[in-house]
Amino acid sequence: MxxxxxxxxxxxxxxxxxxxxxxxxxxxxxxxxxxxxxxxxxxxxxxxxxxxxxxxxxxxxxxxxxxxxxxxxxxxxxxxxxxxxxxxxxxxxxxxxxxxxxxxxxxxxxxxxxxxxxxxxxxxxxxxxxxxxxxxxxxxxxxxxxxxxxxxxxxxxxxxxxxxxxxxxxRKPLRSQPPLASKSELLDFFDQLESELDRTGFLRVLHKRPVMVRNIRNIFQRLSLTSQEVKTLRGVIGSFARPYLKD
Amino acid sequence: MxxxxxxxxxxxxxxxxxxxxxxxxxxxxxxxxxxxxxxxxxxxxxxxxxxxxxxxxxxxxxxxxxxxxxxxxxxxxxxxxxxxxxxxxxxxxxxxxxxxxxxxxxxxxxxxxxxxxxxxxxxxxxxxxxxxxxxxxxxxxxxxxxxxxxxxxxxxxxxxxxxxxxxxxxRKPLRSQPPLASKSELLDFFDQLESELDRTGFLRVLHKRPVMVRNIRNIFQRLSLTSQEVKTLRGVIGSFARPYLKD
Missing domain, CATH: 3.40.1280.10 (SPOUT methyltransferase, trefoil knot domain)
Structure with a gap:
């Protein structure tokens, strides 16, 4: 037509x-x-x-x-x-x-x-x-x-x-999107990030911990991260977890 | 108005x-x-x-x-x-x-x-x-x-x-939102993050560095981060930059 x-x-x-x-x-x-x-x-x-x-x-x-x-x-x-x-x-x-x-x-x-x-x-x-x-x-x-x-x-x-x-x-999205991360990929990332932040002492004030964790999770939830992006962010956090090469 | x-x-x-x-x-x-x-x-x-x-x-x-x-x-x-x-x-x-x-x-x-x-x-x-x-x-x-x-x-x-x-x-009535981060706040955050990632060696493969930096920036640009959220993320990165409390 x-x-x-x-x-x-x-x-x-x-x-x-x-x-x-x-x-x-x-x-x-x-x-x-x-x-x-x-x-x-x-x-x-x-x-x-x-x-x-x-x-x-x-x-x-x-x-x-x-x-x-x-x-x-x-x-x-x-x-x-x-x-x-x-x-x-x-x-x-x-x-x-x-x-x-x-x-x-x-x-x-x-x-x-x-x-x-x-x-x-x-x-x-x-x-x-x-x-x-x-x-x-x-x-x-x-x-x-x-x-x-x-x-x-x-x-x-x-x-x-x-x-x-x-x-x-x-009306349609203009472009096919790369696959989004599953919630389990995202939650594994949060676990990794939060355990690192416990280790660095960022979350040490216990009564503030829940709200800080929520704020950080909200930032990344808003993103609709792709699977690949979660892998990148895990690499970033992993690199912080290793001892510095030089200081 | x-x-x-x-x-x-x-x-x-x-x-x-x-x-x-x-x-x-x-x-x-x-x-x-x-x-x-x-x-x-x-x-x-x-x-x-x-x-x-x-x-x-x-x-x-x-x-x-x-x-x-x-x-x-x-x-x-x-x-x-x-x-x-x-x-x-x-x-x-x-x-x-x-x-x-x-x-x-x-x-x-x-x-x-x-x-x-x-x-x-x-x-x-x-x-x-x-x-x-x-x-x-x-x-x-x-x-x-x-x-x-x-x-x-x-x-x-x-x-x-x-x-x-x-x-x-x-036009629809607008919902009030917390103020967005300015580009300079965001770019200062990128500078901090990338200099830390240089330090940890995450960006050490030089020919991959530009594309890795771009991928990471793109993740955070998608967010329309608020000013407060950029401060939170800078705190997160800052905590990684300090020597670990316990290891």
Whole structure:
């Protein structure tokens, strides 16, 4: 099922610099997005200056499709959202990036073709472009400094997109863990440690002994020590138990 | 309350290019982060080439503090996570960016000073740096293309940080906890422990020493030890360092 998910198309409207198209392609690839469309790129297309900044996302650059107008670029899509840096006074639903990718994800599962629109670097999207879309995406950022470059805005959306694919992965522990020490390994370690501490005199004040032992055990219980780590700690304590090599 | 939240310190370890320090500062500012530390930046500091790429985040650049070693850069912090591009075979808790910023946010509310470590552009953090931190942050991205530049990694963390500020109302009430040990308390404990282990001969096989030291440090980093617990452990080690009472 997940392998049949067709990710959102990324549409860059009037991008000014080939370099920014390249870094946007790289950000798309980071988040598992593959399909790029360009509306009237200022330096024409293909643009060799996009290649190096794409850092290897060549397929996205090579397969990018060019259109004259935003309208043509989105005509085969069903559901399109536009990113905006500032809040617009426009009666359209507005989403956070996370809300937007979740809505897109749900739509894709119903065979809806979806896209995300990004405006030119300095000016952002024009109201005519915004009138073509179903909703707006507002990236919540420091209100004193919302300036994001194109690739950064694409990266945030691509990152959030990838998290929707990964939801189940996020529920599981990320990595298989080495085997934990059994309680008997742990208790043998405590026995060894405490008998050494009796020997050194650390636990000599008898009425304090129970609480000190408990404090020390609590420290090591909190750790969820692995079997190997208990062996290491036993080696450490064992080394203290032997007469010093040199003093 | 929220206005007193002191955001995480961003620590860039051995950044290679001033330009990347500038773009990282910009990404920090986007997410409302203000405090930057640099460990041994390759081109020295101050570095005028950082200014223009910061796109106006001058205060962050001007206030950045420089350190010789990672250890010094984090010594006054209590809880530090490190970002890693690949999964490490290391028994440390591993978080998504969202899980990490939520944990940091909760810690800050209890007056814990926190930081996030980022490695050099090409090579990432070394295992010795990772042995100093409490947990790892793995940014889930397209497994075929996880290459993120420094500023992009900082942006993802800064963006997620800003989202935690926005959901203040949803947050759980906090349980009061005893104060965590600062990194300098912890590192002093490591120094004491390792010098004792040198003395007992436990670390005598020189080519194994670095990995053994790292394994031992990792055990205790996982704990988020309190200040009082570090004192207890220092007492334990101190008792081993004295001649035995009876043998």
């Amino acid at each position: 997940a392998s049949e998910i067709k990710p959102p198309v990324i549409i860059l409207v009037k991008p000014q610099l080939g370099e920014n198209i390249g870094t946007a392609a790289r950000a798309m690839y980071n988040g598992g997005l593959a399909s790029m469309r360009l509306v009237a790129p200022r330096s024409g297309w293909p643009d060799p200056s996009a290649l190096k900044p794409s850092a290897g996302a060549y397929d996205i650059i090579m397969d990018a499709k060019v259109f004259e107008t935003t309208r043509e670029a989105i005509s085969d899509l069903h559901l399109v959202y536009a990113t905006t840096a500032r809040m617009r006074d426009m009666n359209k639903p507005t989403f956070t990036p996370k809300q937007a990718v979740e809505a897109l994800h749900d739509a894709i599962a119903k065979d809806v073709r979806v896209g995300i629109l990004f405006g030119p670097e300095r000016t952002g999207l024009e109201n005519d472009d915004l009138s073509l879309v179903n909703g707006l995406i507002h990236i919540p950022l420091n209100p004193d400094f919302t300036s994001l470059n194109l690739a950064q805005a694409v990266l945030i959306m691509a990152y959030e997109w990838f998290q929707t694919l990964n939801i189940e992965g996020n | 929220a206005s007193e939240i002191k955001p995480p310190v961003i620590i860039l370890v051995k950044p290679q290019l001033g330009e990347n320090i500038g773009t990282a500062a910009r990404a920090m500012y986007n997410g409302g982060l203000a405090s930057m530390r640099l460990v041994a930046p390759r081109s020295g500091w101050p570095d005028p080439s950082a200014l223009k790429p910061s796109a106006g985040a001058y205060d962050i650049i001007m206030d950045a503090k420089v350190f010789e070693t990672t250890r010094e850069a984090i010594s006054d912090l209590h809880l530090v996570y490190a970002t890693t591009a690949r999964m490490r075979d290391m028994n440390k808790p591993t978080f998504t960016p969202k899980q990490a910023v939520e944990a940091l946010h909760d810690a800050i509310a209890k007056d814990v000073r926190v930081g996030i470590l980022f490695g050099p552009e090409r090579t990432g953090l070394e295992n010795d740096d990772l042995s100093l931190v409490n947990g790892l942050i793995h940014i889930p991205l397209n497994p075929d293309f996880t290459s993120l530049n420094l500023a992009q990694a900082v942006l993802i963390m800064a963006y997620e940080w800003f989202q935690t500020l926005n959901i203040e109302g949803n």
